[in-house]
Amino acid sequence: MKQVHKLGLFGLGAFGRLIVRHLAPYFDILACDPSPEARAYAKRHNVSLVSLEEAAACQVVILATPIRTLKDLAAKIAPHVPLNGLVIDVGSVKVKPAAWLQEALPPQVSILCTHPLFGPQSARYGIHDMEIVVCPVRVRHLTPIVRFLEKTLDLKVSMATPEIHDRALAAVQGLTHMIAKVLSGLEPLPRVHTTRSYDLMMQGVGLVQGDSDELFMSIERDNPFASEIRKRFFAEIDSLRERLEAHRQAD
Amino acid sequence: MKQVHKLGLFGLGAFGRLIVRHLAPYFDILACDPSPEARAYAKRHNVSLVSLEEAAACQVVILATPIRTLKDLAAKIAPHVPLNGLVIDVGSVKVKPAAWLQEALPPQVSILCTHPLFGPQSARYGIHDMEIVVCPVRVRHLTPIVRFLEKTLDLKVSMATPEIHDRALAAVQGLTHMIAKVLSGLEPLPRVHTTRSYDLMMQGVGLVQGDSDELFMSIERDNPFASEIRKRFFAEIDSLRERLEAHRQAD
Numbered sequence: 479m480k481q482v483h484k485l486g487l488f489g490l491g492a493f494g495r496l497i498v499r500h501l502a503p504y505f506d507i508l509a510c511d512p513s514p515e516a517r518a519y520a521k522r523h524n525v526s527l528v529s530l531e532e533a534a535a536c537q538v539v540i541l542a543t544p545i546r547t548l549k550d551l552a553a554k555i556a557p558h559v560p561l562n563g564l565v566i567d568v569g570s571v572k573v574k575p576a577a578w579l580q581e582a583l584p585p586q587v588s589i590l591c592t593h594p595l596f597g598p599q600s601a602r603y604g605i606h607d608m609e610i611v612v613c614p615v616r617v618r619h620l621t622p623i624v625r626f627l628e629k630t631l632d633l634k635v636s637m638a639t640p641e642i643h644d645r646a647l648a649a650v651q652g653l654t655h656m657i658a659k660v661l662s663g664l665e666p667l668p669r670v671h672t673t674r675s676y677d678l679m680m681q682g683v684g685l686v687q688g689d690s691d692e693l694f695m696s697i698e699r700d701n702p703f704a705s706e707i708r709k710r711f712f713a714e715i716d717s718l719r720e721r722l723e724a725h726r727q728a729d
Numbered sequence: 730m731k732q733v734h735k736l737g738l739f740g741l742g743a744f745g746r747l748i749v750r751h752l753a754p755y756f757d758i759l760a761c762d763p764s765p766e767a768r769a770y771a772k773r774h775n776v777s778l779v780s781l782e783e784a785a786a787c788q789v790v791i792l793a794t795p796i797r798t799l800k801d802l803a804a805k806i807a808p809h810v811p812l813n814g815l816v817i818d819v820g821s822v823k824v825k826p827a828a829w830l831q832e833a834l835p836p837q838v839s840i841l842c843t844h845p846l847f848g849p850q851s852a853r854y855g856i857h858d859m860e861i862v863v864c865p866v867r868v869r870h871l872t873p874i875v876r877f878l879e880k881t882l883d884l885k886v887s888m889a890t891p892e893i894h895d896r897a898l899a900a901v902q903g904l905t906h907m908i909a910k911v912l913s914g915l916e917p918l919p920r921v922h923t924t925r926s927y928d929l930m931m932q933g934v935g936l937v938q939g940d941s942d943e944l945f946m947s948i949e950r951d952n953p954f955a956s957e958i959r960k961r962f963f964a965e966i967d968s969l970r971e972r973l974e975a976h977r978q979a980d
Contacts, residue, residue, distance in 0.1 A: 600925040611922050636922060646919040650927045653915075656969060657908060657930065663965040664904075664958070668897040671862050671887060674851040675936035676901045679908065682929030698973055707915070708973065714914040715966055718907060722949055722959065 482506045486536035488551060489543035490516035490525070492598045492690075493568060497542055498525055500605060500631060508533050534558035541567040545696040548575050552582035561586040564617075568592055570651060570693060571701040572640035576615045589616040590623060591640060593647065594633075599685045609634045611643050648703035655694045656711060658683040733757050737787030739802060740794035741767035741776070743849045743941075744819060748793055749776055751856060751882060759784050762794075785809035792818040796947040799826050803833035812837040815868070819843055821902060821944060822952045823891035827866045840867040841874060842891060844898065845884075850936045860885045862894050899954035906945045907962060909934040 485505035487494055490513070498507060508526050509516070510533035520527045533539065534555035543551060548567065559565060565587055567575050572591050579589045591613040594605075601608060610633045614620050627633045638646070661667065661683050672680075698704045736756035738745060741764075749758060759777050760767070761784035771778045784790065785806035794802060799818065810816060816838060818826050823842050830840045842864040845856075852859060861884045865871050878884045889897075912918065912934050923931075949955050 595922065595924045608925075609922070638922060643922060646922040649915070649919050650923050653912065653918075654924065654926045654930055658926075659969050660962065660965040661904065663968070664900070664961055667904075668900050671846065671860070671889060671894060671897040672901050673846045673905065673936075674859075675905045675909075675933045678929045678933030678936070679905055682926045682933065685924075685926040685929070695976060699976065705977075710915055711911065712966070712970055714911040715963070717914070718910050719963055725946060725950065726956075 483538060484508055484536040486510065486528075486533035486539040488530075488533060488539070488541045488555075490519055491542065491544075493594075494542040495519065495523075496598055496601060497540060497568070498523060504626075504630065505538070508536060510534075530554060531558050535560065537563055539563060539565045541565065541569075544692055545569045545571060545575065545700050549578040549582075552578050556582045556584065559583060559587050562588075562618075564588040564590060564623075566590045566592055568594055570647065570697050572611075572613050572638075572643045572647075573702055574700050576613060576640040580616060585616075587616075588618050590620075591615050593643060597685075597689065599688050606632045607634055609636055611636050611638050613638055613640050613643060615640070644701050645703045647697070648701045648707045651697050652701070652704050652707050653711065654682060654686050655689070655697065656708070658686045659694070662687055734789060735759055735787040737761065737779075737784035737790040739781075739784060739790070739792045739806075741770055742793065742795075744845075745793040746770065746774075747849055747852060748791060748819070749774060755877075755881065756789070759787060761785075781805060782809050786811065788814055790814060790816045792816065792820075795943055796820045796822060796826065796951050800829040800833075803829050807833045807835065810834060810838050813839075813869075815839040815841060815874075817841045817843055819845055821898065821948050823862075823864050823889075823894045823898075824953055825951050827864060827891040831867060836867075838867075839869050841871075842866050844894060848936075848940065850939050857883045858885055860887055862887050862889050864889055864891050864894060866891070895952050896954045898948075899952045899958045902948050903952070903955050903958050904962065905933060905937050906940070906948065907959070909937045910945070913938055 483505055485501060485507050487497060487507050487509045490509050490511040501507065508528040509520060510528055510530050535558050537560060539559060541548060541551060561584060565579060565583060569575055570593060572593060576591045583589060593611040595611060596605060596608040610627060612635050624635050627635050734756055736752060736758050738748060738758050738760045741760050741762040759779040760771060761779055761781050786809050788811060790810060792799060792802060812835060816830060816834060820826055821844060823844060827842045834840060844862040846862060847856060847859040861878060863886055875886050878886050
């Protein structure tokens, strides 16, 4: 019989639960989350709730807590992580967490920063062929991990440095979330007499509309390239508005 | 042998050509368009180019010229349209053209205002199951027309008054075009490490990016409900910007 590895999971929020759903067949999951919601969820889904020390002592540790908590959490788990262990984060920004984890964790601990480019909404029918960005910040054995992600979980793995990741995602997530916030504010919007272009946009909006404001704000705050794309977005908006104003007055 | 009706087509622009492609099997098309591009196109596609009088004298007349030209064009064709004829427009706004056509054309002439909710981009693989909004402004025999659109052209017909149409499309087209303009201004945008939400939005943008600035500006100018949705769109943008600014300063 194959040995089942213990996996320490920090955070049983929306994404932590997606992790439980897809990794429970392969790992013995020991979760750490002090919230009452997590307690209720763990009971219903037969997940073991353990102390910070116990979760951190697992061979594989996944951090699925909000980005603002990661720096402190890294420092707290550092004394308990096994020296040949692997710590993985799954947040939407990578430059800052990569630096925090490298600083806090002993050099013998492997660090894999990842960003699964899907969430509870887009993965509600499964994660087949979904993309996960992998930043091998400090990893001893990368090949078996990538093989597990690709062959076992059926994900599409793309590699990037934290910088390349954050630069791309500042636009990808920043723009979708900003547009989704604006369109949500305009509801009720038409559902009949619509164009294909509009339907596609609204489908796109629908996939992020359920994301927390916390996620949006942490992308805007913690992605070092977010402010640049935000400024350019608002500058384009301003020039469109001016053009429409000038046009209206010319009539 | 079935009698082939003559169809007078005004305008051989992008949409006029889509009309030729899909109606040439059913009608003898006589087109009127003074531009050199139309001459070259007509020669290549074996379309007869005729005078305004000759095109207007057809049993069925379709106006596929820019919205700003419609009022004058309606007045010019009025003396030549047969009294039991049918005049159809296909533009993106309906309230103003419906009024112009009713004013200019003799009461015996049928008027069908339509808005095919597709264009050269979204219909590049065919028009099967695409939607066309039909406003029966003043039509004697509506049933055979709807049957032709549904059974022969395989379109999905939805009925609306010009007001209901313009109210819905002010949001549907106004928002997609404004967002497409803004995102186009931000190119080059990421094509790797993207989310499903972003991919859908960019697909939506791609379908209207090729539309003319003329189309966008005429929706903004000639749809009586466009200014309201535009104001609300920019107000939402402003409140998002303020929220992000406040958040940034609070850090």
